[in-house]
Amino acid sequence: MKDITLKEIATTLGISITTVSKALKNYPDVSAKTKQAVIDLAQNLHYTPNSFAVNLRTKESKTIGLIIPEVMHHFFSNVINAIIDEAEKNGYLVIILQSNESIDLERKQVDLLINKRVDGILMSLSNESNYDDHIQQIINRKIPFVMFDKISKLASCSKVIINDQKAGFNAVQHLINIGCKKIAHIRGPLNPQNSIDRFIGYKKALEKNNIPYDSNLVYTCDKVSFQEGYDFTAQIIKEHPDVDGIFIITDLAASGVISYCNENQIKIPQQIAVIGFSNWFMSQVISPKLSSVDQPSHEMGVASFNLLLEEMNAHRDELPFTPRTIELETNIIIRESTTR
């Protein structure tokens, strides 16, 4: 019965059965006009159960997918919070997947979301990912797509970011302004763009202030953990006892730096001034209170969802959409760890 109807639709409209089938599955290579004609006729012939037909007509699942490196990260919890709330307000459900910083898992998750026919995808890349095939696949299939925070510069999609270079520069300039002369940097892994950019900001600030760059003062995290911050500080103190400032890729690792210094009677900020990045909640609770670069996580979630919504609406109405990049402002929050 199914095939008879497909054939009937094809014959009536003078198109191939393949085209009818593709139109019903909403393939991008069938014109909007043909799709509508096929859907209308299929409806008249009661070809499909209503729910399926409605789905085809509106082409919406009212569900979006969100892939992030890890839920437990304070910054991402904040972003998720904002995205779920915005989605809720606009009648969307959010499927959340975490890549655990693995490109293999991320690839699988993109496939799952595409098969689930989500209306759009929001994504912050794993440390292993860049402009890889699975990202290209989303873009090639014209699925509404916004990358945020950890993005690929090469991807031609919408992005919501901060200017990590500028923010890193400002953090290190602040250390220099309070008198630091030998500044170490505990950086993130080598691949992620935000880690690269914060490092470049560090280098540029040294350069601008005529402080020679010394690669021995740069320590590279693998997991960006509390423990790495703790261990690298022990190493810094041992290898470079005259270091008087440390700029750390995240507040989590920076809290490890503070913990090591507290336990080893190294005075912050008198002996070593410390500045982190992301301004998570606990930075104002630990002792000494941690100076940090405020990353607007809530704003980033709101902006990311709304940019995706714009593209999903354009997609639904078959209107053109040009990807945009939104750059959010960051601020240095000065607390005890850099107040000399």
Added chain:
Amino acid sequence: MKDITLKEIATTLGISITTVSKALKNYPDVSAKTKQAVIDLAQNLHYTPNSFAVNLRTKESKTIGLIIPEVMHHFFSNVINAIIDEAEKNGYLVIILQSNESIDLERKQVDLLINKRVDGILMSLSNESNYDDHIQQIINRKIPFVMFDKISKLASCSKVIINDQKAGFNAVQHLINIGCKKIAHIRGPLNPQNSIDRFIGYKKALEKNNIPYDSNLVYTCDKVSFQEGYDFTAQIIKEHPDVDGIFIITDLAASGVISYCNENQIKIPQQIAVIGFSNWFMSQVISPKLSSVDQPSHEMGVASFNLLLEEMNAHRDELPFTPRTIELETNIIIRESTTR
């Protein structure tokens, strides 16, 4: 064409069109045998597009819904993390919704998940909820369902919990053991079961140690925030300067207690010993390090998903399933804030 087929199936099997329709929609009041017969015949008649038919045959969407009070809470981030990972391993996607502690929102979210035909629902109740209509609806519809952490004792569904009374008792007994004589309790709101039980544990420990209970020493949080911990401590010091121990409903509020004491030269633990609840990550980083009741959040996520999976599998195979309650162990983690 649709109705003709329905009629054909009904006539062939000697049942009503309503029963055919119900069977295809997987209504619980049609027997498994009838459902299978209807589905088989519908298949032979090519009644439904394949994807829909597959869905009916397997009756699975391979998606579950998770409703929690708030994503940003460290405890829930940990639980989500475990649930997503377990779901992933078992081929399930997770739609996450946050009730923001509102029963109205929670009600709407349950409806959304039911309409989305998720295979199961995991839920931790908002502060406003108990055994309300939306919870009853999930159970009446026989949707696989597990409540965790913030549960309703009245609901006849599977649950994963800790023994909050016992844990609260142990925390206060620990304060008494180190010499506290006048112990205040900063408790959670009046409705949630875990808040009630921790408070009962506090009372029972006093009683067991012949310390008279004084309701003036109990301070009730509305939001269970850092700020409330901070403000209540100011109030405690003013109203009861001889208080020498405080048991606080969560580490977040306890970090407010520590912050107030640090800023006002009140020595922890010499003047006031402090113990929190949940053992979130930052308790080992703040100064003084915070003693806490360790709540096994990761374990809770793993146990909740696997209990749900068991019920979903039983549901799929139309086997009986009896709801179970899993009680996880808690431990007191002793740190500087109670080491005299």
